[in-house]
Amino acid sequence: MTGRWTKEHFGGAAEPLAERLLGASLVRVLADGSRLAGRIVETEAYLGVMDRAAHAFGGRRTARNETMYAAAGTSYVYLIYGMYHCFNVVCGELDEPTAVLIRALEPVEGLVQMQQARPRARRQRDLCSGPGKLCQALRIDRSLDGACLASGEAIYVEGAQGPPAASRVVRCARIGVDYAGSWAARPLRYYLHDSDHVSKKLRPS
DNA sequence: ATGACGATTTACT
DNA sequence: GTAAATCGTCATA
Known part of the structure; x- marks a missing residue:
């Protein structure tokens, strides 16, 4: 399936959306018309x-997280650690601040430009294997916060619309949220088991 | 007005 | 494994 995702595809709860996004493509079209794209291999709800x-924990609603309260299919982009950006897909109902963080892509189109945007990346698997990395590679920053993924031209999702086979999906705890008490352990991270482009593999125990 | 803090990445031991 | 880089945002005053 190669169609572009529309408003309806982004609705519903964060967990099924996080799983459904695996295998689909995130597409970024630059001002000069060039197209950068990658297959989504890792997400978090x-x-x-x-x-x-x-x-938005506890109903917090501030200038930074305001777009989390927007309609499903809105892009939520924020700056983290003063130097990287993270890209999220807002889902759920209007005024319900749920979202899916896109954590890793397998680069598919525009690899040369991705490499230029990430000169430190030594190999292909370093290009988009993390939320900050993929934003650098696809030139995603706060100017895309609030963008509509369903109807905008700058960034959108296309491709696979059903969830991948359950046997290919690993579900585990989210990364970098150790401060969140019991919520840190909840299995809200999803990745494709056979991908070489995820940010971190689950360590075998 | 000020201070503490990240949904991270990188380089280095 | 540990540490540094770096700054907009937000809670406190």
Whole structure:
């Protein structure tokens, strides 16, 4: 399936969306018309006001996280650690601040430009294997916060629309949310087991 | 007005 | 494994 995702595809809860996004392509079209794209291989669900790891925990609504309260299919981009950006897909109902963080891509189109945007990357697998990395590679920054993925031209999702086979999906705890108490352990991270482009593999125990 | 803090990445021991 | 880089945002005053 190669069609572009529309508004309906982004609706619903964060967890099924996080799983459904695996295998689909994130497409970024630059001002000069060039197309950068990657297959989504890793995501995380953020469940809103109840989720201690989420920016909207407890109903917090600020200038930074305002777009989390927007309609499903809106892009939520924020700056983290003063130097990287993270890209999320807003889902759920209007005023319900749930979202899916895109954590890793397998580069598919525009690899040369991705490499130029990430000169430190030594290999292909270093290009988009993390939320900050993929934003650098696809030139995603706060100017794309609030963009509509369903109808905008700058960034959108296309391709696979059903979830991958369950046997190919690993579900585990999210990364970098140790401050979130019991929510840190909840299995809200998803990745494709056979991908070489995820940010971190689950360590075998 | 000020201080503490990240949904991270990189380089280095 | 540990540490540094770097700054907009937000809670406190």
